[in-house]
Amino acid sequence: MSSDNDLEPPDHAPVATDDAGLHGGDATGSGLVAEKAKRLQKLTDIRESGGNPYPYRFDRTCTLAELRAEHGALEAGTETEVEVAVAGRVMLMRDSGKLIFATVRDRDDEVQLFVSKAVIGDDAFAALRDLDLGDWVGVHGTVMTTRKGELSVKVQQFELLSKAVRPLPDKWHGLTDTDTRFRQRYADLIVNEEARRSFRVRHEIIASFRRTLHGRGFIEVETPVLHVEAGGAHARPFITHHNALDMQLYLRIALELHLKRLIVGGMERVFEIGRIFRNEGISTRHNPEFTMMELYQAYGDYSEMIEITERLITQAALDATGTSVVTVHGPGEASLEVDLAQPWRQARMIDLIEEAIGVPVHPSQPLEELRALAAQHGVACAPRWGTGKIIEELFEATAEHRLVAPTFVTGHPVEISPLARVDRNDPFLTERFELFIGGREIANGYSELNDPVEQRLRFEDEQTAKDLGDDEAATAIDEDYLRALEYGLPPTGGLGIGMDRVAMLIAGVHSIKEVILFPTLRPEVF
RNA sequence: GCCCCUCUAGCUCAAUGGUAGAGCAGUGGACUUUUAAUCCAUUGGUUCAGGGUUCGAGCCCCUGGGGGGGCACCA
Numbered sequence: 001m002s003s004d005n006d007l008e009p010p011d012h013a014p015v016a017t018d019d020a021g022l023h024g025g026d027a028t029g030s031g032l033v034a035e036k037a038k039r040l041q042k043l044t045d046i047r048e049s050g051g052n053p054y055p056y057r058f059d060r061t062c063t064l065a066e067l068r069a070e071h072g073a074l075e076a077g078t079e080t081e082v083e084v085a086v087a088g089r090v091m092l093m094r095d096s097g098k099l100i101f102a103t104v105r106d107r108d109d110e111v112q113l114f115v116s117k118a119v120i121g122d123d124a125f126a127a128l129r130d131l132d133l134g135d136w137v138g139v140h141g142t143v144m145t146t147r148k149g150e151l152s153v154k155v156q157q158f159e160l161l162s163k164a165v166r167p168l169p170d171k172w173h174g175l176t177d178t179d180t181r182f183r184q185r186y187a188d189l190i191v192n193e194e195a196r197r198s199f200r201v202r203h204e205i206i207a208s209f210r211r212t213l214h215g216r217g218f219i220e221v222e223t224p225v226l227h228v229e230a231g232g233a234h235a236r237p238f239i240t241h242h243n244a245l246d247m248q249l250y251l252r253i254a255l256e257l258h259l260k261r262l263i264v265g266g267m268e269r270v271f272e273i274g275r276i277f278r279n280e281g282i283s284t285r286h287n288p289e290f291t292m293m294e295l296y297q298a299y300g301d302y303s304e305m306i307e308i309t310e311r312l313i314t315q316a317a318l319d320a321t322g323t324s325v326v327t328v329h330g331p332g333e334a335s336l337e338v339d340l341a342q343p344w345r346q347a348r349m350i351d352l353i354e355e356a357i358g359v360p361v362h363p364s365q366p367l368e369e370l371r372a373l374a375a376q377h378g379v380a381c382a383p384r385w386g387t388g389k390i391i392e393e394l395f396e397a398t399a400e401h402r403l404v405a406p407t408f409v410t411g412h413p414v415e416i417s418p419l420a421r422v423d424r425n426d427p428f429l430t431e432r433f434e435l436f437i438g439g440r441e442i443a444n445g446y447s448e449l450n451d452p453v454e455q456r457l458r459f460e461d462e463q464t465a466k467d468l469g470d471d472e473a474a475t476a477i478d479e480d481y482l483r484a485l486e487y488g489l490p491p492t493g494g495l496g497i498g499m500d501r502v503a504m505l506i507a508g509v510h511s512i513k514e515v516i517l518f519p520t521l522r523p524e525v526f
Numbered sequence: 527g528c529c530c531c532u533c534u535a536g537c538u539c540a541a542u543g544g545u546a547g548a549g550c551a552g553u554g555g556a557c558u559u560u561u562a563a564u565c566c567a568u569u570g571g572u573u574c575a576g577g578g579u580u581c582g583a584g585c586c587c588c589u590g591g592g593g594g595g596g597c598a599c600c601a
Contacts, residue, residue, distance in 0.1 A: 031570050032536045035552060077559090096564085097557040116558070133551075146559050170537040170550055172562045179533085179593040191537090234601045280600040281527095392601070416601050444601095511594095522592070525574095 032167070039132055039165045046160070053163045058138035061085045064109035067143070068151060076149030080142055086111065086153060087138040087161060089190070090131055092171060100128060101152075104137060113139060114152040124158070133171065134164030134190070182519050195514075201507040202515050204320035206273060206499065209293060211319075212312050218269040218295060223258035225251060225275070231478050232256035232419070235278040238288075251277035255294040256419065256494065257481045260448060263296050263492050264484045271295035273499065284511040285440060288520045291499040296448070300493035301421075302431040305445035306346070306408055309435055309495060313442070314340040317506045327508055328404055328438035336404050338437075346433070348411035349395050356398040363387040363413040363428040370394075384465055388413025388428075403436035418458040420446035437505055445495035452485035 046053045061084045062070070071082070088104035088111075098117040103110055117125040131137065138161050141153040169175045174191040181188040181195070188195045210220070228247075230237035232254030240249050255272050262270045273293045280286060297304065317324050317340050324341040347355075354360045357377060361370065363386075370390045374381050379393045391413050403409070411429040414422060420430035432446035449455050459477045503515040513519040 031552095034570075035536065038552080092562075094560045094563045095557085096560060099558045099560075101560045101563080103561080112561080114559080118558080146561090148559070148561075150559085150561070152559095167536050167551060170562095172550065173538040176538070177533085177593080180537090182593085187537095236600080278600065281598075283597095283600090284595080286600070389601080412601090418601085525591075 035167050036165050039163065042130060042132075043163055043165070046163075051160075053160055055159065055161060058087050058159065058161050059085060060087050060138070064088060064104070064106045064111045067111055067153075068109055071143045072151055074143070074145045074151065076145050077147050078145045079154070080144060082143040083140065083156075084143060084153060085138065085140050087136065089164075090133055090135045090137055091168075093131070093133065095129065098125075100125070102128075102131070104139075112146075112150050112152040113141070113155050113158075114144060114146065115155045115158075120155060120157070128155075128158055131160070132164055132167070134166070134168045136161040136164075178513075179521075182513055182521060183524055185517055198503070198507045198509055198514050199517060201320045202499075202503040205316040205503055205506055208316040208319035209273065209312055209497075209499075212315050213271050213295065216269070216308070218271045218297075219267060221259070221262060221267075221270050221272050222274070223252075223255060223262075223272060227252050229476055229478055231481070233278075236280060238277045238279050253278050254496070255292060256496070257478060259294055259296050260489060260492065260494065261481065261484045263298050263448075264487050264489050268298040269296070282520060284513075285501065287500065287512050287516050290512070290516070292496055293499055294494065294496040296492055296494045298490045298492050301447040301491065302410075302433060302445055302493055305493040305495040306433055309408075309443050309445065309497065310340075310344055310406075312497065313502060313505075316502065320506050326505055328505065329510070338405055340406065344406040344408060344435075346408040346410055348429075349399075349409050349413075350391065350411060350429075352399040352403075352409060353391065353394050356402065357394075361391055361394065363391055363415065386415045386465075388415025392416050400436065401439045404438055406435065406437045408433045408435055414458075415461075417446065418462050419449055419455075421449045440501055440505075441498070442501050442505070443495060443497040445493065448489065448492040448494045450485060450489035450492060452482055455485055456482055 043053045064086060067084060067086060071080070074080070086104070086106070088106040090102055091105050091110065092103040094101040100113075100115040102113040102115065104113055115125065115128055120128070137158055139153060139155045139158040141155040141157070144152050144154045146152055169187055169191045171191070174193075175181050175184075175188050181192070185195075189199075213220070226240070226242070226249045227237075228249065230250035230253045232252075233256070235253045237250040237253050240251065241247070242249050252274075253276055255274055255276065259270055259272060271293060272295075273291060275289050276292050277289050278286075279288065282288065295308070297308075314324050317326055325337055325339050327335050328338050329335045350361050350363075357373070359373060361373065365387060367387055367390075370387050371381050374390050374394055374397075377394060377397055379390070379397050381390055381393070385393070395409070410431075410433040411423060411426070412420070412432040412434070414420075414428060414430055417430040417432050420432040423429040423431050430446060433444070434441055435443035449458065456477070459482070463477065500512050500515050504510070504512060507515060509515060
């Protein structure tokens with residue numbers, strides 16, 4: 001506990017935090033300070049009468065969902081002899097004199113407590129009436145239904161399990177202020193069903209991915225988060241420092257290069273679901289730390305990666321929501337119902353550009369021709385860009401936003417795909433794909449480049465390109481990775497999927513912050 | 527980094543530049559089948575902070591801060 005613990009009674013509190021009643025609130029009013037003071041006084045009263053407002057444990061006989069599963073079908077007005085012990089947080093209380101109805105909630109369900117003064121006695125009844133919304137309670141009682149048919153526990157005994165000293169947000173409207181929702185996620189989860197649902201969906205998706213991959217013989221591994229070189233993608237890294245080694249380290253921006261080392265080592269099928277870090281802007285689609293799933297499969301190529309991508313995501317939707325139908329949002333207000341179980345479109349990047357602008361393009365075209373075309377479509381080209389980079393920019397400017405229904409964009413130019421293998425039918429393109437749904441990039445995969453000589457040349461081309469631009473310091477060539485390739489990387493297919501974006505898609509939410517429990521925010525000023 | 531929007535009671539929201547209000551939560555009271563219980567009464571505010579304009583600012587202007595959206599960045 002820190003020394004500025006705000007649970008101190010107000011007359012001792014050295015610092016006001018969000019207690020706006022610092023000047024006006026007192027124990028006789030109903031500001032936050034007064035409210036907390038009242039509840040703290042209850043703690044004192046409980047202790048003085050020999051009770052413990054924070055007991056060590058409570059043994060339930062069942063969860064509320066189990067209770068409902070077993071007794072949910074009882075007819076209205078039924079009393080049973082079935083004794084249960086259940087626990088949860090008090091969310092609502094309805095006091096009608098000598099009866100109190102309280103709604104308690106545990107992780108997965110809610111149930112009503114039926115409390116009769118005649119059953120539990122005057123003292124216990126008064127103590128129960130003294131509970132506050134937000135308190136945790138454990139109760140012993142019998143299963144019943146009310147006249148209206150509400151499944152209830154008729155309370156024989158109850159026990160305060162933990163006192164809530166701070167009041168809950170509005171019981172009906174919950175929390176709507178995004179700032180508060182993200183900073184105080186605990187409060188968001190307590191009062192907003194939608195928030196609980198999104199994170200449940202996220203969990204089910206990740207669990208589904210693991211099941212699918214285990215079923216296909218993939219081994220889950222963990223590779224370093226601290227990298228000597230931030231490779232495997234182009235993004236600005238977070239930089240940190242190791243004291244004992246007195247060296248600069250980077251938080252990883254991709255999983256790729258370590259996982260492929262494991263394929264060199266003969267592990268054949270590996271995957272990792274892990275946090276990666278990119279020191280870029282924050283938006284509805286970007287958080288500085290986010291979760292990537294990458295997998296690598298020996299003897300496979302990009303076509304198998306396309307198949308497994310489709311399978312993983314469709315199965316995850318089914319497992320998380322019970323349906324493969326999702327609603328995707330295109331540009332503007334338009335939305336589209338998509339059944340992920342239907343086959344997904346595949347199209348080459350250059351063909352999608354032609355579709356959009358009516359002119360064929362190819363990285364073998366003269367640079368000046370592509371520059372002119374780019375200019376026509378409002379793409380400002382940097383001098384160092386080659387034909388491949390211009391084609392990618394053209395794609396982003398003219399075609400990408402149209403890809404609302406799931407689409408595998410394939411055949412990225414070699415120039416922008418330094419770790420992907422050249423297309424067996426076109427030396428200017430790679431065997432690569434990116435999956436777009438709702439105009440958002442969801443996944444990226446390819447046939448892995450496994451020729452160590454060619455890989456070194458590609459890295460060197462990257463270096464040259466970076467040296468020409470003044471963007472960021474060029475990442476040094478990863479010599480250890482090249483050494484690994486020299487031992488022999490078998491033919492391999494690789495895939496990366498942005499888990500947060502999959503969760504957004506399947507949960508049907510519009511911001512990445514809705515699927516990240518604690519999104520990155522500026523620190524709160526206390 | 528740039529542009530737009532936003533910030534009022536613990537929460538959800540009102541308030542032509544003219545006395546800051548309501549609902550919920552809280553407090554007191556009534557009620558033995560409620561369901562956001564209901565009914566009666568009632569407490570609670572440095573309107574994000576600091577400046578300015580004005581007889582008068584929650585409201586208009588400036589600066590700063592938090593958040594949201596968009597752009598840029600993000601192969």
